[in-house]
Amino acid sequence: MTSHFITKRHEDLRAQVRAFAEAEVVPRIPEMEASKEVQHKLARLIAQQGWFGVTIGTGYGGMGAGHLARVLIIEGLSRYSAAAGGIAQASILGDAKILHWANSQQKKKWLPEIAEGRCLPTIAVTEHGSGGHVLGMETTAKRRRGGWVLNGRKCYVGNSHVGDVHGVVVRTGRGNRSRDLSCFLVQADTPGLSLAPHKPAIGMHGFSFGELIFDNCVVPDENLLGEEGDGRDIADSSSVLYGRLNLAAVALGLHRAAYEETVAFCNDRQRYGSDLGDLAVVNARMGEMRHRLETSRTAVYEAAHMLDTGQECDVKLMSAKYGAVQSGIHSAWDAMRTYGAAGLFSNHSIERIWRDLPCIEPPAGTSDVQLHRLGQKSRRTKYEPWSSRLAHLLTAA
Ligand SMILES: Cc1cc2nc3c(=O)[nH]c(=O)nc-3n(C[C@H](O)[C@H](O)[C@H](O)COP(=O)(O)OP(=O)(O)OC[C@H]3O[C@@H](n4cnc5c(N)ncnc54)[C@H](O)[C@@H]3O)c2cc1C
Known part of the structure; x- marks a missing residue:
């Protein structure tokens, strides 16, 4: 393919x-x-x-x-x-x-x-008290001579426990405006920054997405990224232009694994004197899985190609993430049904794939958030897409 x-x-x-x-x-x-x-x-x-x-x-x-x-x-x-x-x-x-x-x-x-x-590097935006509502964050950075003092906690930070430099979005203003957030580069060994112990989740075992704790963590002025007040834009543009596509790619890889493993299983397992895949209902399910995989791959690759060629594609990126995750989860369920009881045991990788896929739903915007944003983009005409605003930097490589 x-x-x-x-x-x-x-x-x-x-x-x-x-x-x-x-x-x-x-x-x-x-x-x-x-x-x-x-x-x-x-x-x-x-x-x-x-x-x-x-x-x-x-x-x-x-x-x-x-x-x-x-x-x-x-x-x-x-x-x-x-x-x-x-x-x-x-x-x-x-x-x-x-x-x-x-x-x-x-x-x-x-x-x-x-x-x-x-x-x-990592990016740390999410907090327990705010989740997808970025402007609700409470971690603060307060000015002091020559630098800033950070206090608060970030959660679910991808690569939290292996990252060397965290891009931490925090509150530098008092209100609820986009300009009240700023972003700082914080090296992992900065005094005042510590990690909560690693907590394994349902899936993605081996990957850390844990908590960073800031307790009077001092960073110098030179670690401010962009201008004071750019934090919301930094979080949004990173999520739209990189996060959406990255998570769509993880979902695509897992979807491919579910599909390929299931095809091999259907060719290998014998039922009623023939291959399992010869049963009409199983064969049709395989067809559905193939269809979902093909359409999500096309959407993800097309969105990536549009970024590479400087085209406006925010909507394509959101849609690709939504589609890749939802169709991957759907196919993982179909794979489990096809395996029968055998799929429930860890000697088949389908069990792992089925646990891993839901982990891809929340990051870079849950599926609900993708739909919410897609709806907003359909109605609002004034929005200037990140893929256009930063096109000169996206194709510069
Ligand atoms: C594997 C993994 C990696 C991650 N990596 C990072 C990372 O690198 N950096 C980082 O900062 N964070 C990261 N996250 C956190 C991720 O961004 C959050 O989980 C996400 O923003 C949602 O927040 P929440 O889980 O608190 O859910 P909430 O925001 O509390 O959502 C709860 C429910 O409300 C719904 N909802 C929320 N807002 C809306 C809305 N506007 N419209 C419709 N429905 C809505 C959600 O869909 C969900 O069903 C990661 C998470 C995971 C699982």
């Missing part, structure tokens, strides 16, 4: 990711599932491939390979392990704020480090 957006360079990258996943990710999966511990070593290994620099320009030592290449890396890893794909997506998401909002000194300092795999 391929697409007319895929070039020879993309094909080579796909093969490289597949070879890495088979050699370095697949052998780790039993231990990841059994221990549910954060995979520090795997995160470093993925970083060392240079893939976190996929959209960083070659001038900063990045791959300069663009957004469809970003999708192929994340999808390719997620085909084997949502945790591996999650690690890649969370740090590639962390690139966006630096690429789009950093000044030239900050870019010179951080982008080569990330591109070379020595630094894993």
Whole structure:
């Protein structure tokens, strides 16, 4: 299965990711599932491939390979392990704020480090008390001479426990206006920043999306990203332009895994003297899975291609994330039905895939939020899409 957006360079990258996943990710999966511990070593290994620099320009030592290449890396890893794909997506998401909002000194300092795999960036926006309502956040940064003092907690931060530099969006104003939020780069070893103990979730075992705790954590002025008051725009643009597509790519990889594993199972299992897949109802279900996979892949690749070519595509990005997640979850259910009782046990990877897929629903906007935003975009004409506002930076790689 391929697409007319895929070039020879993309094909080579796909093969490289597949070879890495088979050699370095697949052998780790039993231990990841059994221990549910954060995979520090795997995160470093993925970083060392240079893939976190996929959209960083070659001038900063990045791959300069663009957004469809970003999708192929994340999808390719997620085909084997949502945790591996999650690690890649969370740090590639962390690139966006630096690429789009950093000044030239900050870019010179951080982008080569990330591109070379020595630094894993994250973005920390969510709080228990606000969730998707970003303006409801309570973590604050207060001015003091030469810097800022951060207090509060961030939760569900992708790569929380392996990240080296967190892009932390906090409240710098008192009100409920977009300009009351700002974003700071906070190095993981800054005094006053600590991590809550890792809590494994239902799925994505090995990936950390935990809590950062700020207790009088002091950062210098030079760590402010963009201008004071840009925090909401930094969070939104990162989520729309990078988060939506990254999570869609994780869902796509998992969807492909569900489909391919189920086809193999149907060809292998014998019932009524024939292949399980020969049963009309099972065959039709396979057809449905294939259809959903093909349509979500087309939507995700098209949105990535539009970013690569500087086209306005915010709606396509939201729609691709919504569709990839919903259809992936639907197919995972169909896969489980096809496996019967066998699917309930961990000797089949379908059980893991079925647990991993719902983890992709909340980040970068839940499915409800995608629909809410898509509805708003349909009615409001004044909105200036992030893909247009930042087009000059999205195609610059
Ligand atoms: C695997 C994973 C990785 C993550 N990575 C990051 C990260 O890197 N950085 C980070 O900051 N956060 C991250 N998150 C957090 C994620 O962004 C939040 O989970 C998300 O914003 C939703 O917040 P919430 O879970 O508190 O749900 P809530 O916002 O409390 O939502 C509760 C319910 O209300 C619905 N709802 C909320 N708002 C609306 C609306 N406007 N319209 C319609 N329905 C609505 C939701 O769909 C949901 O059903 C991650 C989460 C996960 C699971």
